[in-house]
Amino acid sequence: MKAVLVENYDNIGNIPIKEVARPELSAGMVRVRIQAAAVGFVDGLKVQGLYQTKDPLPFTPGSEFAGIVDEAAADVKDFAPGTPVIGMVINGGLAEYICVPAGDLFVTPKGIEPEVGASFFANYLTALYALSARGKLQRGETLLVLGAAGGVGIAAVQVGKLLGARVIAATSTEEKRKFAINHGADAGLDYTGEGWRDELKELTGGQGADVIYDPVGGDLSLQAFRSIAWNGRHLVIGFASGTIPALRFNLPLLKGGALLGVDLAQIGRREPEVRDQVIAQLFTWLSEKTLVPVVGKVFAFEEFHEAFKAMTTRSALGKMVVRIG
Ligand SMILES: NC(=O)c1ccc[n+]([C@@H]2O[C@H](COP(=O)([O-])OP(=O)(O)OC[C@H]3O[C@@H](n4cnc5c(N)ncnc54)[C@H](OP(=O)(O)O)[C@@H]3O)[C@@H](O)[C@H]2O)c1
Known part of the structure; x- marks a missing residue:
């Protein structure tokens, strides 16, 4: 073969x-x-x-x-x-x-x-496990997805909408923002410009994002955490930018925010029941064509x-x- x-x-x-x-x-x-x-x-x-x-x-x-x-x-x-x-x-x-x-x-x-x-599998399992089991994303909350047009990013956009969140898709290009919006995002954000955190502030009525889904890493993660809402959850998915950021502990303190790791490779071993529930939900959505x-x-x-x-x-x-x- x-x-x-x-x-x-x-x-x-x-x-x-x-x-x-x-x-x-x-x-x-x-x-x-x-x-x-x-x-x-x-x-x-x-x-x-x-x-x-x-x-x-x-x-x-x-x-x-x-x-x-x-x-x-x-x-x-x-x-x-x-x-x-x-x-x-x-x-x-x-x-x-x-x-x-x-x-x-x-x-x-x-x-x-x-x-x-x-x-x-990998992208949607990661997205639903991260947003529901780790991030406890609630209906009506604001979800900021970084790298929203990439593989795991676009999955989080779709799953975030299915969970009832308002989704802001942050990407580097207009084409990518259009792609994310075509797949359900409520708003797009260019995170390459200087003033993107001000724009996010406006989009969230001054509150910041309740949940941040972050497969990008680097300095962008540090900036995003500064824009997290009170009681917000920042989900560490990956480091596509190539740099692992180092967050100063005073920021979670000041923001009342949490940094939560997500590792698909460990879910089956550490939380098999949760993994099975997540897969069952995804298969239901797939069969119903609610999720394409x-x-x-x-x-x-x-x-x-x-x-x-x-x-x-x-x-x-x-x-x-x-x-x-
Ligand atoms: N934690 C887990 O269980 C889990 C599961 C699956 C994947 N991951 C991780 O998630 C990350 C993304 O995976 P993926 O398959 O979604 O990748 P992908 O399709 O290539 O998407 C990554 C996105 O990151 C952004 N990015 C920013 N700087 C970049 C750079 N220097 N090079 C490439 N992309 C850059 C790009 O968006 P813009 O151009 O819009 O910035 C791109 O769309 C990886 O680190 C992967 O290991 C983790």
Whole structure:
């Protein structure tokens, strides 16, 4: 089968598609023929060996996929061949086939295309877990989403609206603000200008944002925290800007605000019941079509490099997806 193969940590331009052995089934596992895989910011760091954990070489990147069950091990009951599934893994998504534990797979709700299924898990699970379980976002509160047109950002815009918040989408370009507004944001904010905190103040009637969803980091996070409402919650999602900010403790004191970390990788282990509730809610929304996950751009398998480049050049709108097979 064909798979993107990282044999040395390198720039994405030097990473090839290679012919490798199709993965063999073992007990408890399901082999899936992949139809689409999504590429996130973390995947871009992993291929270069720049992520906080290094995947042992060689590896195939891609942590989210949608496909069709090819075959299940004899001890697996729920996944007959031909069943459409979606899944989230540490790596291996950018390949024609993958073998995964049955417990990591979910049957795709009816009517969900592979590109949509592949774009769904990491970003929407992060957004709903962050906003509901961590941020306790309440109906009628104001949510400020930083990097609102990126993968996790646009998910937070949509989920924030579904939870009944007023959503302010902060981005670097007009095109990105339009994109966020088209997906439900109530207002856009250009956070590259000097006076953006004044504009935020105006948009929130002088109160600041009740919840800040922050996948960007850097100096922007420090400025945003200064504009948090009393009893506000600042959700630490990631550091796409490349810089981890250092907040002085007097600011949470003065603002009556809280800084809350969110780590998707730990939810299943630390809060399995919460994770299951969040997934159940997302699947209900998906089935009802209340939530239609945003597919940013779809690339052919041979063009997978471009999906990665879109993110590293800060030009991506939503999640980048690679169509396989
Ligand atoms: N905590 C978790 O569980 C979790 C889960 C998923 C992802 N994440 C993290 O969330 C972050 C964003 O991931 P993503 O997949 O949404 O990425 P993405 O689609 O590339 O979006 C990131 C956004 O950050 C902004 N940005 C600001 N400075 C940037 C820079 N120097 N380079 C690139 N983007 C920059 C961009 O918006 P503007 O151009 O509008 O500024 C961009 O749209 C990453 O750090 C990722 O690791 C965390």
